[in-house]
Amino acid sequence: MTATETHAAADEHASAMPAGSPTPRGLAGILSSSDHKTLGRMWILASLLLGAFVLVCGMLLHIERANLPGLEVFPGIESFRQFFTLYRVGLVFLFVMPLWIGLATHVVPLQIGARGVAFPRAAAAAFWGWLTGAGILIASWAIDGGLAAGGEQRAVELxxxxxxLVVLSLLGAVAVLLTTMCTQRPAGMTLERMPLFSWSVFVAGAVWLLSLPVLVANLVIMWIDLRGPSAVRFGAGQNLYEQVSWVFDQPQVFVLAIPVIGVVGEILPVAFGRPQRRWGVMLSLVGLAGVFSFGADLQRFFSPSAQTTPLYVVSGIVVALVVVALLGGWADLGRSARRLPRPSGHLAVAMSALGVLVFAAIVGFIRVLGGAVGFLRSFARHNESWQGDLDRSLAPLDDLRGTMAGAGLLDLVAMAAVLGAVAGLFYWSPKIFGRRASHAAGFGVAAILGAAGLLTGLMGLVAGFLGQPERPSGNFASAGAEVAAILAVIGIIGVLLALAIVLIVTLRGAASLAGGASTVPDPWGGHTMEWFAASPPPLDNFGDEPVAPVRSAHPLWDAPAPSTDERGAS
Known part of the structure; x- marks a missing residue:
């Protein structure tokens, strides 16, 4: 076996350090750490705690939508819209995306055989910048800021x-991960041999690096206009959310679900005990999902017809087809194994995440179906009766624009992403927490959180077909009646279930860290490099053990390479 190459600068720095220099321990060690494993755990726990806060905001929104007699959560429609924007910003940028970054920061360097991340201090700065920005962001909304009309100008600027700051910090963490994957791989590990989770993080990170700077530009333009004597257009209160709404709509929202594919693709081969077949096809499908999840060029504020363009329609169709093709690839894996997978908690959560993702892809396909059939109209202009029948049958689909169907899609994708991340936490719990997660807890999380995702998503879809607006402009009593109230109550139940699971996972994770390590390096029979390390891994991940050259995408299942004597004898 050959050791991975280390940089001379790092060796010189290590030799220059005094041999007896003390290493901070306890809270001081955590706060000053640049170890990717410690940072990953901090990302995970902080995002789960903020996720609980975000889910409480979502529950309050559903309570207001229920329009229950004698129960008024918000004093006016402006306050509702402020909370609406806080919920969406928090769901994506304070909960789901940082949760993925935390899992990837901990696992990806181990998966690719690296002894750390490329820029450890930049990784630490990204976390603390994000956490600081998150605190200021929540405080600014609390003092009458936000992305809605009627806010106090200085608070809106803040x-x-x-x-x-939150977005730039997240981009910094993503840049560190992508640089690590490009520069720290061991000998033989080409991009085609990267584990599927690392590859999915690479694809999602690339899309984020290309699209989220556009979001920062949107924010800068709004801030500059708001700082003037009077907001001309971009800084006007009624236009603030419109300029960033593309981040929370398809196709951009599907980027959050790309790492779900990676987690499922890691767990299923281990459950079946066989390598994934048609590996190149699976990698290509993940890349295709990333390409058609780019949504920075589909901004309704600058192009009101963005949701009727061919690119928007094709992206929704392609994402749905990619999910179907991935299901076929995993079905082929099960058929080749000729046996049922080994039941486990992480497998149950992964299957629950996959089910919610399939539902999200169906909803995304339904939302673009009206526009897709619009292409057929242009080829049948001579048959007006056929067009009339088609228009009448597709009228409900065209009416989904601007309705709760969009909110349902966002909730579905977010729940699929949270389920996928929790499945990863269960699967990699020996590496992250030093202990194996309970299988019984995994089955419970899969059932409860999966039901929560389906309830919230189904509520949004049905409310969309009933014509409930995503952002009501007046009294909720006029936006729906008894059915709308029932749907809102269903949404409340779904959010409560999700909130309970998030709190339980957070507390269990913190308790596992406090309890110390008590597990073997590879309890599942894994096939990727992280299972070569101890559980939990040492500071440099692999200790004194050298990392062998990689010859496939499942190096731990490869037969040992023949020695020189064996090759000569043969």
Whole structure:
């Protein structure tokens, strides 16, 4: 076996350090750490705690939508819209995306055989910048800021700046991960041999690096216009959310679900005990999902017809087809194994995440179906009766624009992403927490959180077909009646279930860290490099053990390479 190459600068720095220099321990060690494993755990726990806060905001929104007699959560429609924007910003940028970054920061360097991340201090700065920005962002909304009309100008300016700080910090963490994957791989590990989770993080990170700077530009333009004597257009209160709404709509929202594919693709081969077949096809499908999840060029504020363009329609169709093709690839894996997978908690959560993702892809396909059939109209202009029948049958689909169907899609994708990340936490719990997660807990999380995702998503879809607006402009009593109230109550139940699971996972994770390590390096029979390390891994991940050259995408299942004597004898 050959050791991975280390940089001379790092060796010189290590030799220059005094041999007896003390290493901070306890809270001081955590706060000053640049170890990717410690940072990953901090990302995970902080995002789960903020996720609980975000889910409480979502529950309050559903309670207001229920329009229950004698129960008024918000004093006016402006306050509702402020909370609406806080919920969406928090769901994506304070919960789901940082949760993925935390899992990837901990696992990806181990998966690719690296002894750390490329820029450890930049990784630490990204976390603390994000956490600081998150605190300021929440405080700015609390003092009448946000992305809605009627807010106090200085507070709105602070909201824009803190939002930009959060996004830039997340981009810094993503840049560190992508640089690590490009520069720290061991000998033989080409991009085609990267584990599927690392590859999915690479694809999602590339899309984020290309699209989220556009969001920062949106925020800068709004801030500059708001700082003037009077907001001309971009800084006007009624236009603030419109300029960033593309981040929370398809196709961009599907980027959050790309790492779900990676987690499922890691767990299923281990459950079946066989390598994934048609590996190149699976990698290509993940890349295709990333390409058609780019949504920075589909901004309704600058192009009101963005949701009727061919690119928007094709992206929704392609994402749905990619999910179907991935299901076929995993079905082929099960058929080749000729046996049922080994039941486990992480497998149950992964299957629950996959089910919610399939539902999200169906909803995304339904939302673009009206536009897709619009292409057929242009080829049948001579048959007006056929077009009339088609228009009448597709009228409900065209009416989904601007309705709760969009909110349902966002909730579905977010729940699929949270389920996928929790499945990863269960699967990699020996590496992250030093202990194996309970299988019984995994089955419970899969059932409860999966039901929560389906309830919230189904509520949004049905409310969309009933014509409930995503952002109501007046009294909720006029936006729906008894059915709308029932749907809102269903949404409340779904959010409560999700909130309970998030709190339980957070507490269990913190308790596992406090309890110390008590597990073997590879309890599942894994096939990727992280299972070569101890559980939990040492500071440099692999200790004194050298990392062998990689010859496939499942190096731990490869037969040992023949020695020189064996090759000569043969």
């Amino acid at each position: 909201s824009l700046l803190s939002f930009a």
